[in-house]
Amino acid sequence: MAINLAEIAKKKKIKYFLISYVDFFGVLRSKLVPAQSIKEMQKEGAGFAGFSTYLDMSPSDPDMAAIPDPNSFIQLPWQMDVGWLAADLWMDGKPVDASPRIMLRNQINKLAKKNMHLKSGVECEYFLISPNGDSIADQKDIADKPCYDQSALMRQYDLIRGICDSMIMLGWGPYQNDHEDANGQFEMNWDFADCLQTADRHVFFKFMVRTLAEKVGLRATFMPKPFIDKTGNGCHAHLSIWNKKGKNLFLDKKDKLGLSKTAYHFMGGIMNSAEALTAWFNPTINSYKRINAPVTDSGATWSPNTITYSGNNRTHMIRVPGSGRFELRLMDGATNPYLLQAGMIAAGLDGLDKKSNPGNPVNVNMYEEAHKVKGAKKLPLSLNQALNNLNKSKVLKSAFGKDVINSYITLKNREIKKYNSSQEKRIGFKKSKSNKSNIITQWERDNTLDC
Numbered sequence: 001m002a003i004n005l006a007e008i009a010k011k012k013k014i015k016y017f018l019i020s021y022v023d024f025f026g027v028l029r030s031k032l033v034p035a036q037s038i039k040e041m042q043k044e045g046a047g048f049a050g051f052s053t054y055l056d057m058s059p060s061d062p063d064m065a066a067i068p069d070p071n072s073f074i075q076l077p078w079q080m081d082v083g084w085l086a087a088d089l090w091m092d093g094k095p096v097d098a099s100p101r102i103m104l105r106n107q108i109n110k111l112a113k114k115n116m117h118l119k120s121g122v123e124c125e126y127f128l129i130s131p132n133g134d135s136i137a138d139q140k141d142i143a144d145k146p147c148y149d150q151s152a153l154m155r156q157y158d159l160i161r162g163i164c165d166s167m168i169m170l171g172w173g174p175y176q177n178d179h180e181d182a183n184g185q186f187e188m189n190w191d192f193a194d195c196l197q198t199a200d201r202h203v204f205f206k207f208m209v210r211t212l213a214e215k216v217g218l219r220a221t222f223m224p225k226p227f228i229d230k231t232g233n234g235c236h237a238h239l240s241i242w243n244k245k246g247k248n249l250f251l252d253k254k255d256k257l258g259l260s261k262t263a264y265h266f267m268g269g270i271m272n273s274a275e276a277l278t279a280w281f282n283p284t285i286n287s288y289k290r291i292n293a294p295v296t297d298s299g300a301t302w303s304p305n306t307i308t309y310s311g312n313n314r315t316h317m318i319r320v321p322g323s324g325r326f327e328l329r330l331m332d333g334a335t336n337p338y339l340l341q342a343g344m345i346a347a348g349l350d351g352l353d354k355k356s357n358p359g360n361p362v363n364v365n366m367y368e369e370a371h372k373v374k375g376a377k378k379l380p381l382s383l384n385q386a387l388n389n390l391n392k393s394k395v396l397k398s399a400f401g402k403d404v405i406n407s408y409i410t411l412k413n414r415e416i417k418k419y420n421s422s423q424e425k426r427i428g429f430k431k432s433k434s435n436k437s438n439i440i441t442q443w444e445r446d447n448t449l450d451c
């Protein structure tokens with residue numbers, strides 16, 4: 001039976017609902033709706049002007065209706081009288097194909113026709129920084145190798161515990177929290193789930209971390225590369241495909257890496273489309289200072305530079321950490337949670353259809369011995385290149401429709417134009433050396449710190 005939000009409001013003493021959607025640039029948009037109106041909103045949706053957000057629409061377009069998905073309901077752990085809902089966008093009685101959550105739904109439906117669904121987990125890295133964004137929050141966090149630093153972790157105990165307690169309360173199954181490889185950087189892990197649920201939780205996690213950080217006078221950023229000399233914020237995903245009977249179709253215990261043919265085909269599809277997928281997985285100008293980055297203070301960037309896969313080796317774009325799943329390490333903190341999942345499915349489905357072969361695993365340290373690997377394709381060096389690749393991708397155009405891909409490219413090209421016109425105002429976090437790829441510009445800070 002369908003979930004009745006008005007009844008949930010009564011039972012859980014919800015006074016207001018946030019009806020939310022994410023636009024192409026990953027910005028979370030909401031309306032705060034009193035519980036007394038939720039019955040109507042559940043049916044008709046909340047009205048939004050699409051042109052006012054990062055969707056390719058004009059001011060003359062009719063209102064979009066954001067129809068909340070009651071399965072996504074989350075009671076805010078820090079504000080228990082508010083319920084959060086992810087919504088699907090509709091216009092003129094039809095779903096808006098060029099909107100991220102609908103794009104994911106469409107891919108999920110295609111996969112379901114093969115009696116398959118994607119389960120995934122994401123690892124969202126973030127920095128805790130000063131409210132003005134100038135520096136990391138903890139001035140004592142200065143070790144050259146700060147990864148897993150216990151003292152630096154425990155100095156943020158109140159905040160980290162608050163976030164983790166919230167995830168426990170919400171039933172997400174969080175299982176570890178740590179200080180990551182850069183000063184001021186943290187990661188928190190929770191259980192993998194159905195990919196739509198993971199995408200909704202990913203959206204909510206970013207909102208929650210930012211909000212709770214603000215409550216203790218800090219700022220959290222998922223910006224791909226906020227500090228040029230430090231490891232950037234990745235957003236790795238672990239994925240596996242299951243059938244309706246609950247069988248993991250990626251698992252083959254007889255294979256050396258524990259992966260089935262289905263898994264290799266799916267992986268091959270993702271590798272074939274990786275150059276185009278970067279436009280979604282690494283969606284900002286700043287993203288290209290994380291991938292292809294020079295060595296950081298800690299000794300490694302932990303981000304890929306080539307389209308290769310390996311066993312349990314973190315220097316490649318794809319890692320196989322254990323049997324029955326693989327980890328895609330390409331995405332960064334700015335990636336749109338829905339396009340992340342949708343892109344993996346679309347490219348993976350193409351791999352299944354074409355029986356794509358990802359070749360043999362490459363077992364070298366790519367940070368030091370990449371020159372030994374012949375013929376490995378390189379990742380794009382800029383957002384511009386990535387968008388050109390997306391524009392050329394027959395696979396993604398046929399999966400999502402030309403108009404949808406063109407809409408994304410139009411908006412992103414507009415963003416690049418704005419960046420280019422701001423070039424002369426460049427100010428670095430670090431004093432500028434001659435090469436502009438060695439600095440983080442003021443424009444990047446202004447436009448990406450809250451990505």
Ligand SMILES: [Mg+2]
Pocket residue numbers: 123125180187234
């Ligand atoms: Mg990590």
